[in-house]
Amino acid sequence: MPKSPVAVPLIRPSEITAPSVFASRRHFLAGAAAGLILGPGPAVAGAKLEAAVKTRPPVSEPLTEKESATSYTNFIELGGGKTGPSANAGDLRTRPWTVTIDGLVRRPATVDLDDLIRPHPLEERIYRLRCVETWSMVIPWLGFPLADVLKRFEPLGSARYVAFESLMDPDRLPRQAVPLYPWPYREGLRLDEALHPLTLLAIGMYGEELMPQNGAPIRLVVPWKYGFKSIKSVVRITLTEQRPLTLWNDLQPAEYGFWANVNPDVDHPRWSQAKERRIGDFFRRKTLPFNGYAEEVAPLYSGMDLKKNY
Numbered sequence: 001m002p003k004s005p006v007a008v009p010l011i012r013p014s015e016i017t018a019p020s021v022f023a024s025r026r027h028f029l030a031g032a033a034a035g036l037i038l039g040p041g042p043a044v045a046g047a048k049l050e051a052a053v054k055t056r057p058p059v060s061e062p063l064t065e066k067e068s069a070t071s072y073t074n075f076i077e078l079g080g081g082k083t084g085p086s087a088n089a090g091d092l093r094t095r096p097w098t099v100t101i102d103g104l105v106r107r108p109a110t111v112d113l114d115d116l117i118r119p120h121p122l123e124e125r126i127y128r129l130r131c132v133e134t135w136s137m138v139i140p141w142l143g144f145p146l147a148d149v150l151k152r153f154e155p156l157g158s159a160r161y162v163a164f165e166s167l168m169d170p171d172r173l174p175r176q177a178v179p180l181y182p183w184p185y186r187e188g189l190r191l192d193e194a195l196h197p198l199t200l201l202a203i204g205m206y207g208e209e210l211m212p213q214n215g216a217p218i219r220l221v222v223p224w225k226y227g228f229k230s231i232k233s234v235v236r237i238t239l240t241e242q243r244p245l246t247l248w249n250d251l252q253p254a255e256y257g258f259w260a261n262v263n264p265d266v267d268h269p270r271w272s273q274a275k276e277r278r279i280g281d282f283f284r285r286k287t288l289p290f291n292g293y294a295e296e297v298a299p300l301y302s303g304m305d306l307k308k309n310y
Contacts, residue, residue, distance in 0.1 A: 059127070077232075102237075105154055105159070130262045136276045146195075160243075162194040163236075164188065182247060185247050199222050201220060202219050224294075224297045259306075261301070263287075263289060
């Protein structure tokens with residue numbers, strides 16, 4: 001495995017906003033987002049989040065219907081199948097909620113969710129979402145770059161990976177009472193993947209706060225990787241020197257690689273990855289390397305054998 005290249009790929013010129021416009025927009029959005037997130041009264045999943053700026057060109061494909069994206073989900077802690085999570089969604093209370101950032105950082109802390117969100121303007125990113133089960137969607141996420149959050153807590157020079165942990169609470173996530181999995185759900189990224197501009201911490205989708213079945217109140221979104229890497233209901237972010245254990249890779253390493261980059265040339269033992277089914281489409285389509293984000297992220301894996309490091 002090559003040494004982690006922490007340098008972040010350049011943003012294409014077409015995506016660069018003039019500094020003066022960007023500064024004024026961030027100032028406006030910081031205030032607007034703070035007002036929305038910290039407004040009076042309890043936060044409610046599905047509440048409107050309107051003050052977000054579009055920071056990437058949209059994907060040139062129709063959005064997946066919101067009804068499909070909020071009813072056809074994988075969130076095994078909430079329920080089995082695709083409808084179990086939404087059926088049990090009422091069990092997942094998302095306030096109060098804290099997130100711990102610790103490990104190899106100069107300023108470890110446990111912060112209230114609203115305090116975590118407050119400094120960061122909301123951005124809308126329309127990304128393809130690709131499940132290793134070969135279905136896919138196009139979703140407008142609302143959130144902010146994970147890199148901005150990590151930099152607040154000042155990673156140490158020895159940090160090479162970022163480990164994530166979901167809420168562990170069988171009262172709110174009832175499937176955690178079933179001892180078939182090594183709970184809590186854990187995931188991980190290499191530090192340069194976590195710092196990549198595409199990597200997002202999402203708190204909403206379709207202009208509203210996340211629904212429980214979609215990973216409320218805060219989840220990871222890594223659009224060039226299979227969906228199981230985008231851990232839901234995050235409560236801990238830990239910077240480490242060693243590659244962290246992750247739930248699926250720990251449980252079934254022959255089926256779920258740590259890297260989990262979308263790759264049409266490397267099949268899952270149960271599902272060919274050559275094609276995918278966009279939810280709402282009748283015909284299947286060819287899978288795009290890195291889920292269509294190869295231009296931006298392929299340099300992260302230069303020199304790696306992606307058939308071995310699947």
